[in-house]
Amino acid sequence: MPHSVTPESTPTDDSSRTVSQVDTVKPDPETQDVAMEDALTPPETDKPKVKLEDIFDDEDSDEEFPSSAPIATSQDAFSQPPPIQITSQSSFSDSNVMRAFYQRLFPFRPLFQWLNHSATPSNDFAHREFAFTLPNDAYLRYQAFPTADLLRKRCIEMLPSRFEIGPVYSANPQDRKSLKNTLKKANAFRPLMKELVFDIDMTDYDDIRTCCTGASICLKCWSFITMAIKTIDIALREDFGFRHILWVYSGRRGAHAWVCDKRARQMDDQKRRSVASYLELLKGGDQSGKKVNARRPLHPHLERSLAILKEHFQTSILAEQDPWVTEEKAAHLLNLIPDPTLRSALQKKWDSAPSRPSANKWSDIDALAKSGALSKTPKELLEAKQDIILEYTYPRLDAEVSKKLNHLLKSPFVVHPGTGRVCVPIDTRNVEEFDPLGVPTVTQLLQEIDDWRGEEGEKKMQDWEKTSLKPYVDYFRRFVAALVEEEKPTLKREREKGVDAMEF
């Protein structure tokens, strides 16, 4: 693999630069003199020659910060103050917990590459807006950082309980005030691009969710999100041709999607609106009655969605949610049936057995229709039933988030202040297996570092590698690598292609 990126190509802040070149020569970390940023930072080490994806070799050799070195030895060797005792009882937002999290666990480097689209710092990252929510709930907008290290430094300094990512602006967001006073003010500071984002939140499902309400979730209602991810993901890939879609657990009861393709990032508000409305199906508030009124024949996107959602409808909805078990809810179902004859027949039947399970009520519709209580065509009934399935399963997007280029969205890998869970990426290939309740919390992760008793050996390990965060970071790095690979300047890619062709 061509070592096109020299370690120097990342001009990070000086304090951490002293060791930049040693790695390729000597793999031994002990020989290196390490500059420490602050007393609490564990010594930084070089050359984590883990068998991670090779692509990252270059950057990693530059030294990656969040490694605490072997805890046992390093403490003696460097007479460091003893690490803060973090137990699973510690509060999530405790400043020590957050500091340790940003120092040791948060994958700043991959995050940087993800937003920067290359290894060398560029304006894609430097002009990107970050917004911090500080522990006292102050909200700090228009932060920007030239490099990952500076972002990390600021995080450790301010200990934001979470931070959000906004668009890339035409100038550094920090300079926006001075730009406003210049002559060409009108357009000097404007958002240029941002990933196309989606937000699915369980609150939008409250009227059809029976297992939990409000902020709580369980595996049963998580299946709404699973369905949503499957449907939206395939539409974005097959219809719009997007390829780099990152799904992230929002930390409590929802999921975010980041579509990172260049084409998606450059979309203006109008295009974002049209993608959102292409994917939106449910219309109308609580009083509007039937929320799905799809045109027939169904648009291929809806046809495909219906095929995916049908299976879930039987299990996740009818069996698990049991949405029409109460009389009041069953009345809603009746309202959705267009045929008055059938409606009154069903009404009669259900009045005698009000708490029939939903699955039975659902099959009653067909049974009664067959026995003659149908005044409309079977086709109309089928279509109405399809609409009902869609109303109960089709993704409910918080569309406002997607429509604006300059909307901010919570960054992946930050800690949800309420649950303490890390906002980890969701692997769409195994979306069914994703368990929101199994996502590690920040305290649990820090405990895992302390508990780690593995072989350190000659290769240095990052702290996150010792924890259950590893698979998530690995997944994220692979995702970023593919994105960076695609956005390499074309010239170079073509040259590489040329080499391949020669070899053949």
Added chain:
Amino acid sequence: MIRHDYSRVDPKRRANLDYKKRQFAKAEFQQQNYNHRLNFYVLPPTAEITLDEFETWAIDRLKVLSELEACTFRNRSPEETTEYMRGILDKYLPLRSDSSRSQKLQEERRKDHYSHFILRLAFSSTEDLRRRFSRLETMLFTLRFKDDDLRERADFVKSLELEWEEVREEEKRELKEDLLAASGMVGKKSEEQEWFKVDWERVPELVGQRRILLKRGKAYVPQREQMSLVVAEFTKKLDDALELTARALSELDEDHRLSPILTHLSQSFTTPDAPYSTSDANINGLSTITHQQIDTLSQSFPLCMRNLHDTLRTTSHLKHYGRLQYTLFLKGIGLPLDECIIFWRRSFKLLTDEKFNKEYKYNIRHAYGDVGGDANRRGRGYTPYSCQKLLTEPLPGPGQTHGCPYRTFAPDNLVSVLQRVGVNDREVLKTVREDVGKQRYHVACNRVFEWSHKREIRKVKEDGSWGTSDLDTIVHPNTWFKRSWLLKHLGEGNVGVVDGGAVGQGEKVVE
């Protein structure tokens, strides 16, 4: 005495004479030849016109555009708009087709061309004006495109040389089902249809309405949707050009003849929205409102606000847009900021003080212009929403209650809500249902108003204390409240004075 040198050429014309510059001179005063009725307005006009023409042509076009805008405010359907605009277009901005063989063909087209560019100058100064201008010009273009002669339209489209890839026969066969399903064409043979393949970004409108097939980022556009392609292209070109014009505008400051005209033009284009005048807030006889009064006053609220109020009372919560709509309305009827904050604090019974202060209070203060950027504070926050705003914003999603109930409620639910607030006349409910079916929401709303105030309206009509303009169609929720309250309190002391009213007429005193 200064002898006027007649041998001197007008400096502007000199280019024609100077042999050294002759090669550049030709274009300068040339009349453009207009081959097509429609125009993408790519080339600016170069010939001379008189100042008089400059002004009258611009005003004529402005009339057309404002009528067009009025059509959207009144919620006219595309067919109604076309019908309504026909007369106006013929009067102010006629454009005949080639086949008419009219003598004035070139003249008409020239006027169209020039007036477009004059208005472009006038409306490029601010982002707001640019957006409105571009929207209206696009509407006008669409209108003309639709009724253009088929063959001439095809010629015109060809002359644009847009890059469209035609879908090959085999691909058509392969995707047949999907193509037809996506475009909603049933029972037609896909072989007979021509399809174009373009990047989906070029037809965002069709994508948003889910009316075309998308595959791997390519949109399959049927021939008959060609219009939206052309229109999208038109808008894009115009938007880009407007940006450029805005930048060049400063050079125009030098010209003392044009800039006053242009400023005047752009000024007469502002205040498009249904008016909310601050006079709506001060109602004679109604002293400063406090939060305790809202429950009583809500009897005189229009349905959109009544619905929000009732939802708030039953669930002790409203979602963001509902809060915004209601806060602005309350601000509009004269509820002071501190009272408004108390009102919301008391209404959100289930919230802790901390959460309320943290997440809700700021927004209320922002709406009142108490906090926020300089512009927001100077402008005293947002203006209360008009019916037009409520009728054109996106429909509410699950759990949301904002918007106009006549539009967002299913007819059955609407009727039952109306009955709950006391509208029980079968005839009225039936006509409301019809109105709503035809999407004439404001007509339905006004009908309800007239019914529920019929006695009072008759009275003020009989004693002539209210003129017809005082009883004009209501196009603003705050006007509804004001009028309703005044009517219900007729004859109580100095109550019943229409102060300014919605349309801003002078004072009229009862009795």
